[in-house]
Amino acid sequence: MGSFFGNKVRISIFGESHGEGIGVVIDGLPAGEKIDFDELYAQMQRRSPGRDKTATPRKEADMPEILSGMVGDTLTGSPLCAVIRNTNTRSGDYGNILNSPRPAHSDYAAFVKYGGHNDIRGGGHFSGRLTANIVFAGAVARQILKRKGIDIAAHIYSIGNVSDTPFAPVGIPTDLVEKLNKSSFALVDESVESKMREAVETVRKNGDSIGGVVECIVQGVPAGFGDPMFGGVENIISSAVFGVPAVKGIEFGSGFSGSAMTGSQNNDEFYYDENGIVRTRTNNHGGALGGITSGMPIIFRAAMKPTPSISMEQKTVDLQTKENTVLSIKGRHDPCIVPRAVPVIESAAAIAVINLM
Numbered sequence: 001m002g003s004f005f006g007n008k009v010r011i012s013i014f015g016e017s018h019g020e021g022i023g024v025v026i027d028g029l030p031a032g033e034k035i036d037f038d039e040l041y042a043q044m045q046r047r048s049p050g051r052d053k054t055a056t057p058r059k060e061a062d063m064p065e066i067l068s069g070m071v072g073d074t075l076t077g078s079p080l081c082a083v084i085r086n087t088n089t090r091s092g093d094y095g096n097i098l099n100s101p102r103p104a105h106s107d108y109a110a111f112v113k114y115g116g117h118n119d120i121r122g123g124g125h126f127s128g129r130l131t132a133n134i135v136f137a138g139a140v141a142r143q144i145l146k147r148k149g150i151d152i153a154a155h156i157y158s159i160g161n162v163s164d165t166p167f168a169p170v171g172i173p174t175d176l177v178e179k180l181n182k183s184s185f186a187l188v189d190e191s192v193e194s195k196m197r198e199a200v201e202t203v204r205k206n207g208d209s210i211g212g213v214v215e216c217i218v219q220g221v222p223a224g225f226g227d228p229m230f231g232g233v234e235n236i237i238s239s240a241v242f243g244v245p246a247v248k249g250i251e252f253g254s255g256f257s258g259s260a261m262t263g264s265q266n267n268d269e270f271y272y273d274e275n276g277i278v279r280t281r282t283n284n285h286g287g288a289l290g291g292i293t294s295g296m297p298i299i300f301r302a303a304m305k306p307t308p309s310i311s312m313e314q315k316t317v318d319l320q321t322k323e324n325t326v327l328s329i330k331g332r333h334d335p336c337i338v339p340r341a342v343p344v345i346e347s348a349a350a351i352a353v354i355n356l357m
Contacts, residue, residue, distance in 0.1 A: 003125070005240055006355045011137045015084075016119045017127035023083040024133035026140065029069070031077030033144050040064075043139040046184050046343040047132060064136050080140065084132050099320045100327045104308035111319065123309075128245045128337060131344040138347020141354040150220040150353065153177040154346045155186040157215035157301055159196040159338050165189040167217050169253070169283035171297050177219070186342045204335035207311035211246075212338035214345045215301045218353055221287070223278070223295035225356045232291020233298065233356060240352040241302050244344050246337050249303035253286025268296075293356070302345055309333040 004012040008028050015022030041063070048062040062084055069080030098120055101107035106126040110118040118124055142152055153172065156164055165188040180186045187193055203210045226233040238250050258266045261284075268280035280296055287298035309329050316327045334340065 005243060005351060008355045009141065009351070011133075011351060013130055013133045015086075015130060015133070016121070016124040017086070017129040018121035018124075019086060019119070021083045021085040022130050022133055023064075023081065024137050026069070026080040026137050029075050029077070029080055029140065030144070031075055033075045033147075034073050035070070035075065035140055035143055037073060039143065040136070040139040042182065043135055043142075043343055043347070044132065047135045047340050062132050082133075082136050084136070086129075099318050100316045100325055101319070102308055102327065102329060103314050103316060104305070108319075116319075123245075126245065128334070131244060131341075134244065134351070135343055135347045138343075138350040142346070142350040145350060145354055145357075148220070148357070150218065151177045152216070152218050152346050152349055152353070153180040153186075154214050154216035154342045154349075155180055155188050156196065156338055156342060157213040159212035159336055160199045160210045162192060162195045162199050164192055164215075167215055167297075167299060169286075169297070169299060170280075171219055172217060180342075181346075183342075185339050200336040203306075209307040209310050209333070209335050209337075211304050211306040212336065213301050213303050214338060214342055215299070216345050216349050218287070218298040218349055221293050221295070221298060221353060221357070223293055226288065226292040228291045233288040233293055234286075234291065234300075236356055237298070237300060237349060237352040240348040241300075241345060244302070244341065244348055246304045246307070246341065247302050248305045250300055252288060252298075252300045254284035255286075255301065258284055298349075298353075300349075302341075304338050304341055307334045307337050 003014065004010060006028070010027040012025045012027075013022075014024070044062045044064065064082040064084050067081040067083060069076055069078050101111060106123065107120060110124075110126060123129070145152070151174070153176070155167070157166065158164065167188070176188065185193060200210060226236070234252050241247055241250055254261065254266055266284045268282045268284050270278055270280055273279050277295065280294065283296045283299065285294060285296070286300060287294055287296045310333070311329055313326055313328050316325060317323070318325045
């Protein structure tokens with residue numbers, strides 16, 4: 001399994017949803033950096049389950065246990081290893097899917113690739129539970145990046161057909177960054193929260209689920225980082241973001257809407273600001289030109305599919321009898337993964353950017 005990312009700061013993720021625990025090893029972190037554990041735990045809590053009606057009722061403390069790489073609150077330079085224990089599993093809920101793959105889940109593809117030896121309980125290594133590891137690694141990385149003047153924030157861009165106000169492409173104020181970084185239902189315009197919650201509650205009552213989009217901004221990255229072709233800014237960020245289960249699409253800057261523009265509409269004109277730094281008046285390029293940072297904010301949006309595990313009856317196959325069958329999924333699942341995905345997308349961005357720099 002390719003459960004690792006990065007070449008300068010390298011993360012390796014391990015564990016299964018219903019195993020003893022999950023965890024991450026991070027290589028390449030600089031020695032001497034101090035980590036604020038209160039801030040780190042706050043990011044973990046934003047993602048942790050069982051705290052909101054839009055999320056799974058499975059409750060986990062998600063308190064990481066540091067095994068190596070730190071003395072007190074300071075990184076030693078050796079591999080940083082953290083384990084997060086699983087304390088609230090109900091593996092019996094998954095007995096009826098051992099031979100009947102869930103539609104839109106990894107079950108069938110994993111069954112074929114691993115000869116039926118993959119851990120099916122809660123999705124095993126394919127579960128969104130493992131994004132807690134990404135948040136831990138990202139929470140460490142973003143503290144180091146913040147000391148370099150780099151801020152990262154994300155918000156719920158949309159749930160179903162209900163949309164939030166997009167980020168200002170040329171940058172957002174620090175107070176908004178701080179507000180979003182502390183929120184478990186991160187929105188620019190909080191007046192749309194009730195409509196989003198209503199959309200989630202409607203599908204939840206029907207035993208269904210709903211998807212949405214997360215928008216993320218990275219501010220303060222100087223111009224000149226990244227490489228053309230396969231080592232570009234978009235490539236590296238996309239690779240990290242697609243490590244988040246449920247992500248099915250990503251766009252930078254004007255993205256797909258830019259394909260409907262003319263060059264004169266989509267091009268970002270340059271100018272010198274009051275400090276003599278080259279900037280662009282607009283930011284349709286999303287902070288990357290030729291795969292290299294331009295000095296403008298890096299802005300991207302990630303599309304999250306609806307949670308595939310729903311309680312509605314669905315058609316599938318029985319891999320033992322080789323017949324068509326019907327499946328009713330049990331267990332505890334998110335009717336909408338988008339709110340909890342916000343800190344995960346931020347963390348994936350942090351892991352990618354620390355590798356760029």
